[in-house]
Ligand SMILES: [Zn+2]
Ligand SMILES: [Zn+2]
């Protein structure tokens with residue numbers, strides 16, 4: 451026979467029992483097979499002591515519940531083993547934490563970050579681009595291009611004179627910002643007397659002063675920490691400081707209706723064997739005490755509330771192509787580019803004095819955009835500028851100015867306005 455034993459001070463619903471109370475035996479819960487302790491019931495003439503043992507109270511055990519609940523029902527209820535413990539709502543106001551007045555037990559919105567001014571570096575060094583093609587070179591590239599196309603008018607190229615070349619490099623600017631957003635939540639745990647700094651005298655650092663460095667840069671992740679000196683001790687809202695709650699299976703009676711005899715205590719003319727004629731059974735959850743340990747404070751009556759900081763690290767990326775040509779950006783994206791400048795710092799200075807103003811403007815606008823994110827604090831930033839050489843060649847044909855473009859280090863040609871460009875009967879393209 452296996453007996454289930456409990457220390458009296460760890461019994462459900464008995465948080466105030468003296469620590470040295472004797473060990474005693476109880477009926478097992480539904481999780482383990484019931485072991486009947488005490489004397490088999492012998493009042494019934496039909497009782498078979500070998501096969502039908504009615505349960506009786508173990509020797510030395512009291513029959514009364516440990517706590518008398520004024521709102522317990524007048525009669526035993528039918529036990530529902532699937533009943534769920536009710537949730538205990540927090541109704542009391544918690545002690546305010548200076549600087550964290552908006553932090554509640556629910557995760558709040560990200561906190562506003564502090565504005566940091568953008569610094570501007572006028573000493574930026576840029577990689578020189580190769581010199582743009584001369585008029586003669588541009589003509590040579592176009593001639594070579596035409597000679598490889600089946601249906602381009604070959605005669606035209608010799609009559610055609612390139613009057614002008616314009617240097618129109620295409621730029622790709624990328625800005626990446628490693629950011630952190632901070633949210634806070636007020637959490638609690640049972641207060642077991644653990645050592646806590648500045649207990650009930652919360653004086654925490656401000657939200658952005660709390661140290662919570664990322665584990666690695668440029669990697670999306672979340673990191674949590676406790677805000678120092680944010681602790682308060684509060685009376686448990688689950689049990690209002692009692693340490694125990696009313697048992698939700700027997701509704702605070704300690705007993706439930708015997709299922710066998712439906713509470714009558716009778717089986718035909720005899721007493722019910724299941725309940726020994728009492729009509730009820732000891733509650734399997736609270737084991738007759740009518741109380742259960744408060745699940746919120748685990749019986750400790752008080753809760754340690756503290757603030758948890760949740761940092762979300764993320765990467766913000768923006769990219770812009772500055773293309774003033776008629777060559778599609780899509781056809782440029784796969785080509786080899788030259789790096790003009792690349793910088794990584796806590797915050798980058800926007801590109802200021804590059805020779806192409808639209809690049810300066812684009813960089814300034816993206817750096818400003820990232821710095822103006824209201825809740826994303828900048829941890830690290832990097833930007834890179836690539837250039838792709840492009841020249842626009844111009845010539846006059848039939849008194850009209852026509853253009854063609856030589857682009858990329860590969861010197862590819864885009865000449866949509868080339869005279870006699872297609873016979874119209876073949877699949878040849880003009881690129
Ligand atoms: Zn109970
Ligand atoms: Zn019964």
Ligand SMILES: [Zn+2]
Pocket residue numbers: 686687688689690691692693694744745746747748749750751752
């Ligand atoms: Zn409690």
